[in-house]
Amino acid sequence: MLGGIFLHNTVSSSISENIRIFREYFPKNLTADIVFDEFSIGGKKACFCFVNGSSNTEVMVKIQMTLLSLTKDEVSHDKDMQDFMARHIPLNDKKLERDFTKLSTALLWAMSILFIDGFDSAVILDTKRYPSRSIEEPEKNKTMRGPRDGFCENVFFNTALIRRRIKSTSLAFESFDIGYETKTRVILAYMSDKCDKTLLEKIRKKLGNMNIASLTLSQQTLTDNLFNTSITKILNPFPKVRYVERPDTAASMLVEGKIGILCDTTPSAIFLPVNLYDMIEETDDYYFPPLTASYLRILRVAMLFVSVFLSPLWLLALEYPEALPRSLEFLLVDSKAFIPVWLQLIIVEVMMDALKIASLNTPNTISNSLSVVSGLLLSDFAITAGWLVPQTILYSAISSIANFIPTNYELSYAFKFWRMALIAFSAIFGLKGFFMGVALFIIILILNKTEDNRSYLYPFVPKDKRGILKLFIRTEKGKEQ
Structure with missing residues (x-):
């Protein structure tokens, strides 16, 4: 009857009947983690029900030792479970319950249930203690200065x-x-x-x-x-x-x-x-003096632009070499490859993500080595085999590094998709395609609304000069100012 409905929905004064009904809901052969611990309290039969591994053992032992020490004479003075609970159970978080459905829900929440023969109600004891790791600094959101605690699974x-x-x-x-x-x-x-x-x-x-x-x-x-x-x-x-x-x-x-x-x-x-500004803002902005924090902000915003526009602009430079001044001719490619440059950029973007996934699924002891060695070997062999030109690896690597600047994964991938779309538009439609891609994403950003129906592009839309200044320069004394 696991997961079923109780036919007898209320606790009776017979502990044998209560255990039998509760066992129908939690069969022994199907709920190996649920313990029914039967013992005696002053000559009366009693039973503790709890989830093994999710209870505070120290509290459980203390309660049980207290109950085991009770004499028949002490228990005989208790008229009902309410009286017994108030006099003998040394725990603040406790309550009476007669409904088996509510008792089963409490047990699944890792509470402990106490039945005693002769009483027509049970006691729910909050003794839960889920297994959890200690509080430590998040791997992704580390700061150079500031507290080292972070959220955990509890x-x-x-x-x-x-x-x-x-x-x-x-x-x-x-x-x-x-x-x-x-x-x-x-x-x-x-x-x-x-x-x-x-x-x-x-x-x-x-x-x-x-x-x-x-x-x-x-x-x-x-x-x-x-x-x-x-x-x-x-x-x-x-x-x-x-x-x-x-x-x-x-x-x-x-x-x-x-x-x-x-x-x-x-x-x-x-x-x-x-909004977009909230996504770019980082904790370190407020753990450093204004000058350092402002530098970090400007660097972060600049790197976001680099992550989006570097590769597409380089592709345009290759398509319109006559428009380049002499000082920028180093951007041109001397060597030839079998694969078009725009497709090279897309392939490298995809392979970067493939390496990231591979490193996540690799044991920590070799994950760093895997990322570095595989990246170097693959790029070297691809250039030697004539698949890629060296500049493709260079500009893709710079764009990827810039893409890691925001700690928000979703924002990083939003800019990555924008970059890949600009590469595709520029390859198909040339300079017009580049501006089409830029215009398309700007329109998407302008039409975007936050969950409270405000502009996603604030402080640019609507224009707020103080907000725009704040985006680049930290002038306030603290985040809440």
Whole structure:
């Protein structure tokens, strides 16, 4: 009867009957991780039910030792389970329950259930402790200066890291259980006095009405169901939400009035609304003096332009050599290759991603060596065999390095797709194709709206001189100023 419905839905005073009914829902041969620990309390039969590996052993042992030490005389004074629970169970987070369906749900949430013979209700004890890694700095979002903590897979550890930084009664965490099979805990985080109330209500309503089976691959599934609800949104390469793995960044975004969505089993949080500027901004901007931070900002923005335009502009230089001044003739290619240059650029772009995937799926001890050696060998052999010209490797490598500057993967790939589209347009239509590609993506960016229906290109559209200055120069004393 695993996953079925209880025929007898309420707890009786017979422990044998209660265990039998509970066992129907959790058969021994199908639920090897669920323990039914039977023992005696002052001459009365009792049973602890818990999920092996997901309970706090120290707390469980302390409770059980306390219960085992009770005498028959002590237990005889307890009129019901409420009386027994109040007098003898040394745990704050506990409650009575008679409904077997609610008891089974609590057990699946790694709570412990206590049945005692003669009492027609059970006690739910919050003794859960999921296996989790320690809090450490995220691999992707490292900073040269600043705290070294990061989100982990336990959603309440993550809310604690945020609460530690924002000691305000305005900070709110709302809880939702998403997925009728997985019942994954999702937390909606916001500052009640600063967030957009209309957007908050929209997200709250969608989370409350979300009817999906599971959130095992939680975050992207959640994002798709919340926001990617039309074909235009699915095909739009520019991200509308930002994934954050650092609690300091998350706290600062909440203070700015943004809304966060944290999902259990996922070491990052979703934040919105965000525009292009929010995607480019980095944590290190606020851990360095204004001059250094401004230099890093200008470098970051410049590298984004390099990542998009370097390869297409070089391709145009090869197609229109007569337009080049003498000082730029070094851009021209002397050697010949069997494959057209535009196709060489596309092939190298694809192979870069193939090497990235290969290194991710390779053990750490050899992944770096694989990336370097395979990249050098493949490029050398391709040039020797006449497939590629050396300049293709050079400009593709510079573009790829520039593409790694943003810590946001989605934004990096949006610019990568733009670069590949410009290469294709320039190869097919020449100079007109290049400008067509630039115009197309600018139109896409202008038409893009954030989740609160504002311009994605702010501060350029609408024009905000102070915002444009802020994009390049850090003039404020801190992020929240």
